Amino acid sequence: MNVHRLTVFKAYQLLKENGIVYVKDKSGYYVRPRAAVLEQTPELTISPRGYMNNLLSRIQRVPVAYQFSQAVLDPNLLPNLYLSECAKKVFDLYPKVLSTYADVQGDVELRQSIVGYLAGIGVYVSTDELLISTGAQQAIDLLAAVMVRPLDAVLIERPTYSAAIDIFRKHRARLIPVDLSADGYDLADVEAKLSKYRPRLFYLNPTFQNPTGYTVPIQQRKQLAELAEKYRCLLVEDDPFRDIYFRQAPPPPIFTYDTEGWVVYIRGFSKYAAPGLRICAVAARKPMIAHLIRAKSLADNGSPLLNQKIFLHSFSSQRMQQHLEKLRTALYMRKRKMEDVLAPTGWEWSSPGGGFNLWVKLPPTISAAKLLEASLKHSISFVPGSICDPSVEPSPWIRLSYSYLNEVQLEEGISRLVELAESLQNM
Amino acid sequence: MNVHRLTVFKAYQLLKENGIVYVKDKSGYYVRPRAAVLEQTPELTISPRGYMNNLLSRIQRVPVAYQFSQAVLDPNLLPNLYLSECAKKVFDLYPKVLSTYADVQGDVELRQSIVGYLAGIGVYVSTDELLISTGAQQAIDLLAAVMVRPLDAVLIERPTYSAAIDIFRKHRARLIPVDLSADGYDLADVEAKLSKYRPRLFYLNPTFQNPTGYTVPIQQRKQLAELAEKYRCLLVEDDPFRDIYFRQAPPPPIFTYDTEGWVVYIRGFSKYAAPGLRICAVAARKPMIAHLIRAKSLADNGSPLLNQKIFLHSFSSQRMQQHLEKLRTALYMRKRKMEDVLAPTGWEWSSPGGGFNLWVKLPPTISAAKLLEASLKHSISFVPGSICDPSVEPSPWIRLSYSYLNEVQLEEGISRLVELAESLQNM
Numbered sequence: 006m007n008v009h010r011l012t013v014f015k016a017y018q019l020l021k022e023n024g025i026v027y028v029k030d031k032s033g034y035y036v037r038p039r040a041a042v043l044e045q046t047p048e049l050t051i052s053p054r055g056y057m058n059n060l061l062s063r064i065q066r067v068p069v070a071y072q073f074s075q076a077v078l079d080p081n082l083l084p085n086l087y088l089s090e091c092a093k094k095v096f097d098l099y100p101k102v103l104s105t106y107a108d109v110q111g112d113v114e115l116r117q118s119i120v121g122y123l124a125g126i127g128v129y130v131s132t133d134e135l136l137i138s139t140g141a142q143q144a145i146d147l148l149a150a151v152m153v154r155p156l157d158a159v160l161i162e163r164p165t166y167s168a169a170i171d172i173f174r175k176h177r178a179r180l181i182p183v184d185l186s187a188d189g190y191d192l193a194d195v196e197a198k199l200s201k202y203r204p205r206l207f208y209l210n211p212t213f214q215n216p217t218g219y220t221v222p223i224q225q226r227k228q229l230a231e232l233a234e235k236y237r238c239l240l241v242e243d244d245p246f247r248d249i250y251f252r253q254a255p256p257p258p259i260f261t262y263d264t265e266g267w268v269v270y271i272r273g274f275s276k277y278a279a280p281g282l283r284i285c286a287v288a289a290r291k292p293m294i295a296h297l298i299r300a301k302s303l304a305d306n307g308s309p310l311l312n313q314k315i316f317l318h319s320f321s322s323q324r325m326q327q328h329l330e331k332l333r334t335a336l337y338m339r340k341r342k343m344e345d346v347l348a349p350t351g352w353e354w355s356s357p358g359g360g361f362n363l364w365v366k367l368p369p370t371i372s373a374a375k376l377l378e379a380s381l382k383h384s385i386s387f388v389p390g391s392i393c394d395p396s397v398e399p400s401p402w403i404r405l406s407y408s409y410l411n412e413v414q415l416e417e418g419i420s421r422l423v424e425l426a427e428s429l430q431n432m
Numbered sequence: 433m434n435v436h437r438l439t440v441f442k443a444y445q446l447l448k449e450n451g452i453v454y455v456k457d458k459s460g461y462y463v464r465p466r467a468a469v470l471e472q473t474p475e476l477t478i479s480p481r482g483y484m485n486n487l488l489s490r491i492q493r494v495p496v497a498y499q500f501s502q503a504v505l506d507p508n509l510l511p512n513l514y515l516s517e518c519a520k521k522v523f524d525l526y527p528k529v530l531s532t533y534a535d536v537q538g539d540v541e542l543r544q545s546i547v548g549y550l551a552g553i554g555v556y557v558s559t560d561e562l563l564i565s566t567g568a569q570q571a572i573d574l575l576a577a578v579m580v581r582p583l584d585a586v587l588i589e590r591p592t593y594s595a596a597i598d599i600f601r602k603h604r605a606r607l608i609p610v611d612l613s614a615d616g617y618d619l620a621d622v623e624a625k626l627s628k629y630r631p632r633l634f635y636l637n638p639t640f641q642n643p644t645g646y647t648v649p650i651q652q653r654k655q656l657a658e659l660a661e662k663y664r665c666l667l668v669e670d671d672p673f674r675d676i677y678f679r680q681a682p683p684p685p686i687f688t689y690d691t692e693g694w695v696v697y698i699r700g701f702s703k704y705a706a707p708g709l710r711i712c713a714v715a716a717r718k719p720m721i722a723h724l725i726r727a728k729s730l731a732d733n734g735s736p737l738l739n740q741k742i743f744l745h746s747f748s749s750q751r752m753q754q755h756l757e758k759l760r761t762a763l764y765m766r767k768r769k770m771e772d773v774l775a776p777t778g779w780e781w782s783s784p785g786g787g788f789n790l791w792v793k794l795p796p797t798i799s800a801a802k803l804l805e806a807s808l809k810h811s812i813s814f815v816p817g818s819i820c821d822p823s824v825e826p827s828p829w830i831r832l833s834y835s836y837l838n839e840v841q842l843e844e845g846i847s848r849l850v851e852l853a854e855s856l857q858n859m
Contacts, residue, residue: 085527
């Protein structure tokens with residue numbers, strides 16, 4: 006080609022860096038395969054909800070200026086320097102922490118500490134009745150693996166946490182929606198469904214629920230525990246937002262009203278206490294916990310020890326407990342800011358007593374799908390309610406998270422969203 | 433009962449501490465439920481191999497003086513102080529590492545680093561073609577979730593990693609064993625099985641295999657890649673021991689001979705590089721990696737960021753790479769010590785070129801099951817070969833791991849095991 010050898014070499018280097026060619030020693034350069042064949046593979050086992058889940062990921066992955074789609078805490082709201090100092094001490098306390106596997110069930114010292122924390126909220130368990138998982142999501146997946154066979158009926162709130170829908174679908178459950186309102190459930194409807202479908206379990210998030218922020222009242226909690234026992238249906242109580250309350254602490258977990266082992270309690274700490282550690286505790290009575298440990302051993306053979314030790318030494322500290330107070334105030338201010346900006350719109354919501362999310366009903370003149378499409382183009386994201394519906398029906402509701410942006414950003418972002426919605430009226 | 437009030441109070445405190453009773457504010461003490469009801473629950477979804485898995489756990493959990501049942505590195509063989517210093521730096525480099533979720537696919541900086549490491553062993557991938565999982569075990573579970581439907585045929589080595597058997601059974605695969613010898617496979621047999629059963633995948637560990645230590649020769653690797661393409665069977669290449677070789681580096685991964693995307697490469701680093709972090713990289717071509725990312729998002733929504741950053745900054749350091757040399761020597765010495773003590777017995781094995789395990793055939797006069805039973809009583813543990821057999825047949829083979837004990841302990845433990853075996857002859 007009439008060019009210098011070095012030029013050719015450089016060209017090959019460039020091709021190599023870009024992954025177009027690769028080198029075999031003493032042999033030469035070879036073109037890398039494109040490996041498109043698998044695209045033709047028939048019948049990869051894909052959940053039928055793949056599309057919905059991808060939609061959520063797609064929304065959350067768009068790099069927007071105004072992020073209302075992720076119910077994730079703003080890292081600036083955590084005492085990062087203090088957490089780092091705590092973590093550094095762990096290496097001195099446990100010099101071999103990086104060389105050591107944890108027990109499948111979870112570090113016993115951490116479980117002892119969590120036993121104390123749980124007793125403080127009325128959940129009395131022994132260290133044997135706890136399992137440490139990598140986030141609440143893994144806990145749900147393990148429970149589904151233990152409990153659900155294909156076509157088993159599973160009760161689930163409508164709306165609910167969209168990843169939970171995906172997980173139960175992955176396990177091929179038949180999902181039976183139970184409507185949730187600001188007043189809780191219609192318990193007659195719940196009992197009718199328990200009686201008719203004989204579900205294996207009921208997945209619920211009764212405290213500052215995701216996405217609605219609703220809290221199931223105390224009387225219903227007692228009755229749910231009784232219904233679970235009567236119909237031999239396991240209640241899976243997911244409770245990530247318990248500590249994030251604004252005025253008063255929420256009612257005790259349903260788990261506290263259970264006397265016969267029909268409630269499993271999932272207490273994730275990722276939402277606000279060191280999200281980078283992904284620590285979650287699952288409380289369950291004896292036979293169930295043994296099944297969960299076995300499922301955990303097959304899933305990943307135990308959560309990393311380091312994370313458990315760092316969580317142990319940070320979460321239980323006085324400093325973190327004091328910080329929690331500040332966190333509640335900060336989140337309350339953000340929620341108020343969001344509500345203030347939305348106040349003139351006529352959009353409807355029930356003001357949540359805790360959690361990260363506002364569940365807002367758009368007027369019939371605005372399509373949630375069209376608003377989302379336009380918002381993403383204008384660097385704003387939120388979660389459309391249809392993603393949170395186990396029957397995937399179109400919905401006038403949207404979830405706006407106020408946990409990630411500061412008040413200034415919140416005000417700007419929500420103002421723009423409202424403007425955009427008004428421009429789309431009746432389109 | 434004619435005792436002082438304080439005595440009653442103390443008695444209640446004791447009952448409370450032991451978990452017999454619990455307190456309800458302003459109400460009194462209540463006896464805690466025993467929650468035995470779930471034991472009567474019909475048809476919890478339990479893998480039919482529950483017993484085997486429990487046996488392995490049971491063996492490994494017995495606190496013995498001479499631990500030959502765990503293929504786990506002795507923490508004293510790792511540079512713990514250095515690792516801790518590396519880890520501490522991470523908190524200064526990423527002040528918000530504890531407050532931040534990682535990308536589901538894995539931290540991009542870590543993936544970039546692993547791309548470089550993999551290129552060094554002939555595995556050319558881009559950062560897009562990598563997923564970070566929590567240990568190799570999770571990677572296998574994710575692959576099974578993506579690929580295996582109930583009753584799908586899956587080829588698996590005999591013997592093999594017992595957790596892999598459990599995972600595929602959990603996904604209700606029909607396991608087709610492929611015998612592995614010190615010379616590799618009988619490829620005619622492999623092809624016959626590919627043709628007859630049309631398996632979805634073939635799970636293999638061709639380099640210093642667990643439990644045998646055998647390595648599949650280079651010529652067979654090439655042919656396997658061709659067979660995979662021909663029969664459209666995904667090869668799942670698990671490769672945790674590649675860096676633990678004694679004299680010469682092993683042949684390149686099967687992945688390097690693949691041109692059409694029919695190999696997924698699982699490179700766990702837990703075995704020797706900071707086991708407490710549980711970092712594993714999975715390399716796969718485009719459509720497959722997208723499925724795996726989705727499965728990972730449902731399993732735990734991403735491995736913790738902290739662990740990925742610590743691994744990034746420790747593993748790639750010159751110090752760790754130098755340490756690897758020392759580690760190889762130390763493990764080689766331990767293996768030699770074990771072989772020296774076993775030499776006079778007449779037991780059979782093929783000396784492995786790397787890895788953590790010696791796969792030993794007992795003479796017909798000694799029952800592996802009886803030897804195990806007696807050994808546990810004498811504070812010695814090992815893995816009976818039957819656990820590693822996908823068809824669960826009795827086996828004269830046992831796995832002895834030389835990775836966990838130092839040479840002095842190894843010599844004592846193996847000498848005692850041999851004595852015990854001799855005392856059991858023909859029993």
